[in-house]
Amino acid sequence: MAVTHVRGAAPGGRPAPAPSGVVRPPGRPRDTRCDTAIIQATLTELATSGFGGLSMEAVAAAAGVGKGTVYRRWPTKGALVADALATLAEPYEPHDTGSLRDDLVAALNSVRRHSIQTLSGRIMPRLLAEKETHPELFETYRQQVIVPSRERVASVLRRGVAEGELLADLDIDLVTDMLVGPVSYRQYTSGSHEVSGTRIGQIVDTVLGGIRLC
Amino acid sequence: MAVTHVRGAAPGGRPAPAPSGVVRPPGRPRDTRCDTAIIQATLTELATSGFGGLSMEAVAAAAGVGKGTVYRRWPTKGALVADALATLAEPYEPHDTGSLRDDLVAALNSVRRHSIQTLSGRIMPRLLAEKETHPELFETYRQQVIVPSRERVASVLRRGVAEGELLADLDIDLVTDMLVGPVSYRQYTSGSHEVSGTRIGQIVDTVLGGIRLC
Amino acid sequence: MAVTHVRGAAPGGRPAPAPSGVVRPPGRPRDTRCDTAIIQATLTELATSGFGGLSMEAVAAAAGVGKGTVYRRWPTKGALVADALATLAEPYEPHDTGSLRDDLVAALNSVRRHSIQTLSGRIMPRLLAEKETHPELFETYRQQVIVPSRERVASVLRRGVAEGELLADLDIDLVTDMLVGPVSYRQYTSGSHEVSGTRIGQIVDTVLGGIRLC
Amino acid sequence: MAVTHVRGAAPGGRPAPAPSGVVRPPGRPRDTRCDTAIIQATLTELATSGFGGLSMEAVAAAAGVGKGTVYRRWPTKGALVADALATLAEPYEPHDTGSLRDDLVAALNSVRRHSIQTLSGRIMPRLLAEKETHPELFETYRQQVIVPSRERVASVLRRGVAEGELLADLDIDLVTDMLVGPVSYRQYTSGSHEVSGTRIGQIVDTVLGGIRLC
DNA sequence: ACATAATCGAGACGGTACGTCCCGTCTTGTG
DNA sequence: CACAAGACGGGACGTACCGTCTCGATTATGT
Numbered sequence A, B, C, D: 001m002a003v004t005h006v007r008g009a010a011p012g013g014r015p016a017p018a019p020s021g022v023v024r025p026p027g028r029p030r031d032t033r034c035d036t037a038i039i040q041a042t043l044t045e046l047a048t049s050g051f052g053g054l055s056m057e058a059v060a061a062a063a064g065v066g067k068g069t070v071y072r073r074w075p076t077k078g079a080l081v082a083d084a085l086a087t088l089a090e091p092y093e094p095h096d097t098g099s100l101r102d103d104l105v106a107a108l109n110s111v112r113r114h115s116i117q118t119l120s121g122r123i124m125p126r127l128l129a130e131k132e133t134h135p136e137l138f139e140t141y142r143q144q145v146i147v148p149s150r151e152r153v154a155s156v157l158r159r160g161v162a163e164g165e166l167l168a169d170l171d172i173d174l175v176t177d178m179l180v181g182p183v184s185y186r187q188y189t190s191g192s193h194e195v196s197g198t199r200i201g202q203i204v205d206t207v208l209g210g211i212r213l214c
Numbered sequence E: 001a002c003a004t005a006a007t008c009g010a011g012a013c014g015g016t017a018c019g020t021c022c023c024g025t026c027t028t029g030t031g
Numbered sequence F: 001c002a003c004a005a006g007a008c009g010g011g012a013c014g015t016a017c018c019g020t021c022t023c024g025a026t027t028a029t030g031t
Helices: A032-053 A056-063 A067-073 A077-086 A100-117 A119-129 A135-162 A172-189 A197-211 B032-049 B056-063 B067-073 B077-086 B100-117 B119-129 B135-162 B172-189 B197-211 C032-053 C056-063 C067-073 C077-086 C100-117 C119-129 C135-162 C172-189 C197-211 D032-053 D056-063 D067-073 D077-086 D100-117 D119-129 D135-162 D172-189 D197-211
Strands: none
Touching (some): A056 A067, A077 A135, A100 A119, A100 A172, A119 A135, A119 B119, A135 A172, A172 A197, B032 B056, B032 B067, B032 B119, B056 B077, B077 B135, B100 B119, B100 B197, B172 B197, C056 C067, C056 C077, C077 C135, C100 C119, C100 C135, C100 C172, C119 C135, C119 D119, C172 D172, C172 D197, C197 D197, D032 D077, D032 D119, D056 D067, D056 D077, D077 D135, D100 D119, D100 D135, D100 D172, D100 D197, D119 D135
């Protein structure tokens, strides 16, 4: 179940020597390849077993690392998961094709793809389940993943308002919910069939029908 | 965290002696109060700890019965949870106030209330997390809880179509998603503030703005 | 490395039902076969690895028993070893052939045999090594094994005094040391060759030469 | 529990530069103060924890030295302990006061004192316990410590034979056992009180009573 | 009334996973 | 090169449960 084995890494993967001028602690420095392997294994385990079912031992084994190496860096499971979630941050990349509708469709398609294909998307329902028990973890996830994702939709909407295509007093947050909500909700709870591209177009059109200037 | 303790039940709670004419196995008959206590404890544990964190031992303890009493009835955790989920079925109660908008708002408010106040609503994210691992459990939940809940909204929409208030070729499933989706999505993923009654009205109005005949 | 496997024991080995009139705790009673298997394994491990090298896990494995079964009975290693040592008690069997010399030789031969052939004899140097760290354990061993062993020699000497064959004011404890000491000392510290029967006779004769009435 | 800290040593303690004319390996020469500190720490640890409980890491820490410094000199624990035991050799110092009895008493007193006061005496039972597992270590100890100690007694006895005070065909080894045995045996196994000076006199007298010419 | 037979609470059992600790090895920078 | 410092993989330890099992006590039914 190992994601990245440290021992198998290419020799060239070793980190460069520390830049001069930085005080370094004595002794053998920590191997940064272990950090990445552990974080990656944590995310995989999180997606597979959830926070409750995640064990430090399984993470260490999946990372190909001794248990002590994990505990030396993160004293608790919560701290490890929190740091792992923090790496999920996605850069905000606005796109502007000129067409308001096309940009919204594109943004929602990216939401859809995220939930299916990425590790982060598979982690989402696991964290949702633990939201009552560990609200801070889901909050981290929300800030790192959900908020940027919503922001892509919201920025398109704001542009529509600025360009006079949408109602001037539009509640951006509300409309974002009305676009992202149906896609995300359906994606996660549907029995088998996922949300299709056609359906996303219909969702956008229906919402636009109610908020566009006429 | 025991919900119902068998031992503490009033003597009058005992089931009536079996009706004559029915062949009964010899020996002491099973105590039906144990069944209900175990099912109830299972649902509570499911809401509290999720499927992965649920243990037969904890269920037995919460129900105030011995472990053997649980295993005598359900050999596996999955069978127990499946039976427990099957009891969540909610009766379908349509309401018709004459106003399409008011009925939709009422139906969505019921969705909102369900997710917050009921045990079933707290179980939902737990099962969602296990959907990949145990799809049959979530499917049971969907049939027992989600489908009836959506049906309340869909029936109102169908009535609107029949009465000529809504577009004739309306995609009921799609619009149901667009009404339930934003509420449910926001309710479960929001940081702190829940969905307000006002917002539900806005959601209904926005959707109606795009699908109402004009 | 298992000494006695519980599972493989004959069905007839089950303990008899408790005598009536004794209050019994509820639940499944403890299996006494586990107790004996654990004690036996403890003594074997003690002889093999000493007190410091003895681990509860190894004892459990050697006894063919789960670790919990050991900890349920003895919370600490010290308590387990103490109880194990208490079972080493040997019944005192005086022998009287009429000849003072022959009886002393026989008693010393029994000391010699004990140190070589018995588990208890192999445990002795292990406990001696831990005498500074855990004096109470060695004290238990002394009372259970060493004292009775010395008493066999001392009782013969006392008889010799009573029958007028030995000096009336003989220091029994001292002479016991002078008989047991050379045998035990040589037995444990000698490079390879053990103490022979001939040598034991010489030791007895030499001591008798100094304390016999002449 | 460090015996000698290298780091804390006075600068003057550095070894003198090597005499010219000797071929020396290139690079920094080994610090001889480390050797002595490690050996000393090994003996202390051996007395405190025994062979099984002794770890290279603990030795290094007690010596105030890095672990690598120990492993560079001795690859295994056995090699280190063997070298440490080899340093325990005691010079043989016969004494002759003219009185056979007094010399024997003095020799036995030295045995007694050794077992109590010296590090070597506290190591003795530790090694005894490992005699089955590591016979070569105890053999080293025997040659370095036990044999010289016995020789002091034996030489007095031989002198007694030569001077005609003892039986001509005396078994020196046997009588040595009979003198050293009771003292050592009692010293190590006694519950609390040690062997007194008076008792040593009694032992010597009793043995002499049986072997002296009359 | 009394034997029969299955249920029930309680808890012991073998097994396993957990987090901690520590060992011996390896890898840094400094002298 | 030697040396300290300490990170690393591996493994053992004691704990905590899990699901199964085995007790005595209880409770209905048939004779």
